[in-house]
Amino acid sequence: xxxxxxxxxxxxxxxxxxxxxxxxxxxxxxxxxxxxxxGLPAAGVDIIELGLPFTxxxxxxxxxxxxxxxxxxxxxxxxxxxxxxxxxxxTDDTTPIVLMGYYNPIYSxxxxxxxxxxxxxxxxxxxxxxxxxxxxDELCIPAQAAGLNFIRLATPTTDDxxxxxxxxxxxxxxxxxxxxxxxxxxxxxxxxxxxxVARIKSRTDLPVIVGFGxxxxxxxxxxxxVADGAVVGSAIVAMIGAGKPVSExxxxxxTLSDGAHSI
Numbered sequence: 001x002x003x004x005x006x007x008x009x010x011x012x013x014x015x016x017x018x019x020x021x022x023x024x025x026x027x028x029x030x031x032x033x034x035x036x037x038x039g040l041p042a043a044g045v046d047i048i049e050l051g052l053p054f055t056x057x058x059x060x061x062x063x064x065x066x067x068x069x070x071x072x073x074x075x076x077x078x079x080x081x082x083x084x085x086x087x088x089x090x091t092d093d094t095t096p097i098v099l100m101g102y103y104n105p106i107y108s109x110x111x112x113x114x115x116x117x118x119x120x121x122x123x124x125x126x127x128x129x130x131x132x133x134x135x136x137d138e139l140c141i142p143a144q145a146a147g148l149n150f151i152r153l154a155t156p157t158t159d160d161x162x163x164x165x166x167x168x169x170x171x172x173x174x175x176x177x178x179x180x181x182x183x184x185x186x187x188x189x190x191x192x193x194x195x196x197v198a199r200i201k202s203r204t205d206l207p208v209i210v211g212f213g214x215x216x217x218x219x220x221x222x223x224x225x226v227a228d229g230a231v232v233g234s235a236i237v238a239m240i241g242a243g244k245p246v247s248e249x250x251x252x253x254x255t256l257s258d259g260a261h262s263i
Contacts, residue, residue: 003096003124004172007046008207008228018173018229019044019220019260020209021253022100024051024067025084026076027240033071034084036240039250043096044257048088049127052081052101059129063234067241078105078108078114082121086145089122098151098172100127103139111139115146125172126150133165136154140169153177154200156192163203173207176227180216181243188213194226224260232256 002011011018021040026033040048053071057064074215085097099118106114106128118126124142133140139152149172156179158166167174176197178188188210197208210223211231223230235256239249 001206002147002172002221003094003154004047004098004150006131007096008173011046011229017227017260017263018046018207018209019224019257020043020047020049020098020229020231021236021256022049022051022064022211022231022233023240024064024071024237025081026053026071026074027051027067027237028070028243029074030076030080030084032240032246034050034087036249037088039246040253041092042248043253044261045095045253046257047096047098049098049100049139049233050081050085051233052078052099052100052105056104057102061234062237063241067237071076071242076249078109081171082117082123085118085121085123092227092250093122096124098125098127098149099123100129102130103128103154104143106139111142115143115148119146119148123148125151127151127153127175131152136169144169144171149173151175153211156196159204163200167200167204167206170204173209174204175231175247176200178223187215188219188223190222190226191209193223195226198234214256217255220256220259223261224263230256230260 041258053068053076098259143150145221151172153175155177200208207228209229211229215235220230
């Protein structure tokens with residue numbers, strides 16, 4: 001059982017929904033980013049998505065693109081991202097970390113070497129948005145053999161014919177993308193999301209977590225009400241990009257987690 005599996009088992013036992021937050025590793029700098037990541041669990045975050053900076057983030061909107069560029073500009077790398085996870089693990093051995101990004105840096109490192117390093121750093125799962133199910137032999141299956149969850153994205157365009165293929169080797173949870181398009185581009189609507197979550201849950205026992213377009217406590221609560229939890233990324237990253245103090249960023253995160261946990 002991974003930390004992700006254990007977290008969802010604990011939440012289910014307590015009748016709680018999950019709150020997941022995304023931050024870009026190294027934004028605005030390594031030390032500030034690490035301080036934010038270390039503060040997330042106390043702000044109510046159940047699972048941390050740690051963004052791996054990449055030069056061509058095709059699924060991300062301007063807010064997260066700029067965060068990735070800021071991180072790259074200060075010299076953030078795959079090694080430093082894993083070092084950040086390892087530093088977090090020095091004081092927290094329970095909160096799951098999901099590394100979210102693109103395949104190129106992993107491919108360049110070599111899958112086998114990367115998986116050993118990621119496991120050693122305390123990474124629990126991967127969301128690699130540009131690897132479709134047809135490429136499962138490339139990373140998904142080796143990752144799961146190494147003890148990491150491989151989390152797949154389902155979208156509004158994932159129809160009933162495609163969905164079984166998407167779910168086939170997914171583990172940990174399913175990430176439902178609530179809007180068509182890039183991150184931060186539109187707002188999620190619980191009335192639209194609810195039936196889609198129910199459709200996915202009819203095909204899998206995995207938790208279904210909804211992300212994209214969630215930017216307020218009310219929206220976090222509404223989405224958690226129709227899913228197993230909510231993910232917020234761009235709204236948090238925007239505060240970091242605006243240079244808000246770490247305490248203010250974490251206070252905002254707490255309002256979002258309170259929303260999801262109030263269901």
